[in-house]
Amino acid sequence: MVVVHxxxxxxxxxxxxxxxxxVGALPKYQKKLGDxxxxxxxxYATPFLKNxxxxxxxxxxxxxxxxxxxxxxxxERTGKLGYSLYLVDIHGLLDRPQIYGYDDxxxxxxxxxxxxxxxLSHWEKLPDIIxxxxxxAGLIAFMMRYCYDYEKLKGIKTLITIHNAQYHGVMNWxxxxxxxxxxxxxxxxxxxxxxxxxxxxxxKCADKVTTVxxxxxxxxxxxxxxxxxxxxxxxxxxxxxxxxIDNEIWNPASDPMVQFHYDKDSFMVGKQKNKDAICAKYHxxxxxxxxxxxxxxxxxxxxxxxxxxxxxxxxxxxxxxxxFVIGAGDTAIESALNYLTQLFxxxxxxxxxxxxxxxxxxxxxxxxxxxxSRVEPCGLNQMYALRYGTIPMVRDTGGLHDTxxxxxxxxxxxxxxxxxxxxxxxxxxxxxxxxxEDKDKMTKLIQQCMSIDHSWESVVHEYKKxxxxx
Ligand code: GLC
Numbered sequence: 001m002v003v004v005h006x007x008x009x010x011x012x013x014x015x016x017x018x019x020x021x022x023v024g025a026l027p028k029y030q031k032k033l034g035d036x037x038x039x040x041x042x043x044y045a046t047p048f049l050k051n052x053x054x055x056x057x058x059x060x061x062x063x064x065x066x067x068x069x070x071x072x073x074x075x076e077r078t079g080k081l082g083y084s085l086y087l088v089d090i091h092g093l094l095d096r097p098q099i100y101g102y103d104d105x106x107x108x109x110x111x112x113x114x115x116x117x118x119x120l121s122h123w124e125k126l127p128d129i130i131x132x133x134x135x136x137a138g139l140i141a142f143m144m145r146y147c148y149d150y151e152k153l154k155g156i157k158t159l160i161t162i163h164n165a166q167y168h169g170v171m172n173w174x175x176x177x178x179x180x181x182x183x184x185x186x187x188x189x190x191x192x193x194x195x196x197x198x199x200x201x202x203x204k205c206a207d208k209v210t211t212v213x214x215x216x217x218x219x220x221x222x223x224x225x226x227x228x229x230x231x232x233x234x235x236x237x238x239x240x241x242x243x244x245i246d247n248e249i250w251n252p253a254s255d256p257m258v259q260f261h262y263d264k265d266s267f268m269v270g271k272q273k274n275k276d277a278i279c280a281k282y283h284x285x286x287x288x289x290x291x292x293x294x295x296x297x298x299x300x301x302x303x304x305x306x307x308x309x310x311x312x313x314x315x316x317x318x319x320x321x322x323x324f325v326i327g328a329g330d331t332a333i334e335s336a337l338n339y340l341t342q343l344f345x346x347x348x349x350x351x352x353x354x355x356x357x358x359x360x361x362x363x364x365x366x367x368x369x370x371x372x373s374r375v376e377p378c379g380l381n382q383m384y385a386l387r388y389g390t391i392p393m394v395r396d397t398g399g400l401h402d403t404x405x406x407x408x409x410x411x412x413x414x415x416x417x418x419x420x421x422x423x424x425x426x427x428x429x430x431x432x433x434x435x436x437e438d439k440d441k442m443t444k445l446i447q448q449c450m451s452i453d454h455s456w457e458s459v460v461h462e463y464k465k466x467x468x469x470x
Contacts, residue, residue: 003038003127004037004131006130006133011023011024014042016100018378022243040116040119041086044094052078054075056073062180073119110179117143134164136169141202141205146183157207159207168225189201189204208239213240243378243380244458245384246455250387250388255364258361288320290321292323293323297333313429319347325349327353337352363388363390369390372420382400386449391413407445
């Protein structure tokens with residue numbers, strides 16, 4: 001089976017969040033299962049582009065409304081990622097350092113999608129499945145079916161995976177004129193609340209809709225930023241499939257970004273050494289439990305609650321734990337988190353930014369990972385934490401609900417709480433400190449965490465089943 005993933009992110013070429021990790025790993029494991037999986041994404045001006053070699057695969061021409069443009073498809077030369085990676089180069093539109101955040105993002109991803117569909121129409125032998133990810137690929141299925149120029153793509157099966165239903169790729173209706181000529185009887189498929197809503201279009205037009213955990217799939221029917229009724233109507237073709245993680249990249253026994261390697265048998269020494277290194281570097285107390293937060297500093301991740309919660313937790317427990325926050329985002333949250341370094345030197349520190357290496361070091365050195373997310377479609381961080389023997393402290397929602405069992409339950413190994421608020425976080429910190437002091441229990445739980453298998457190998461066949469059903 002030939003599967004083409006269409007995505008705005010793919011690690012290591014470009015990643016802003018978990019989407020990049022998933023698209024960067026899933027095709028590798030699909031290939032191991034015997035399918036021909038590949039990725040096509042925009043050619044941004046990232047370090048990975050500059051540091052690797054590329055072959056020109058195809059040159060094409062098409063239109064974005066009145067703008068006639070040429071695009072080039074380039075392919076990573078060595079195949080070292082384990083699958084073929086194709087980039088769409090649209091000069092002046094996509095070749096910029098950032099993935100998102102430009103005023104013309106709507107045009108950028110429209111141009112990208114139009115170029116992808118145009119390129120596909122030139123393939124001699126068509127692929128079997130087009131697997132789209134999030135709203136930046138939400139219009140692909142529509143164009144393949146209802147744009148007159150692309151009728152030959154009509155029969156290819158399409159699937160859209162939703163990694164985050166908070167963002168819809170909404171555009172003014174006038175943008176419908178820049179799409180390649182389409183069947184105007186199908187206007188209803190493009191429209192949601194009098195605008196173009198790329199995600200809604202993807203959900204309506206794709207043959208199958210998946211999201212990244214079963215609980216999030218259920219939650220979308222009552223919390224999806226305005227698409228609730230659509231999820232209700234389309235539920236027959238919707239399915240939750242939990243993400244996996246790339247156990248080759250995320251392996252504490254060989255991770256090149258981690259200083260002291262360890263496994264299930266040697267974590268006592270290995271984790272402590274990594275923790276000592278972090279504590280020394282960021283002036284934290286090595287004898288106290290180390291609780292880290294890693295993620296975007298936005299409301300979805302409940303990062304706005306962190307400053308108050310950390311302050312109360314440290315006051316209430318008289319400095320009984322260390323906190324280390326890694327992330328970037330909302331500037332008000334960043335400054336509140338920075339300010340805490342003055343209040344709690346020796347117990348608190350933060351690193352405002354996104355850095356893959358500091359993230360890996362933190363998973364290896366931390367005792368606990370805090371994820372108070374208001375919304376969490378799947379969450380990969382808790383899975384990385386488990387793999388690195390770091391106990392997850394999570395709010396009970398979405399994929400966190402599906403992957404963490406509270407230590408109070410039989411077979412439990414983590415700390416779970418109901419509300420993304422200060423009170424619940426402070427209480428969870430108290431539970432974490434208590435657990436940390438019970439060395440035998442803590443050791444047992446770490447071992448249990450490290451035995452859990454969330455590898456792609458264990459879940460990749462779920463996608464295969466979906467493709468086959470189509
Ligand atoms: C998004 C979601 C996250 C999920 C990831 C990969 O970043 O917020 O929960 O794990 O996509 O699917």
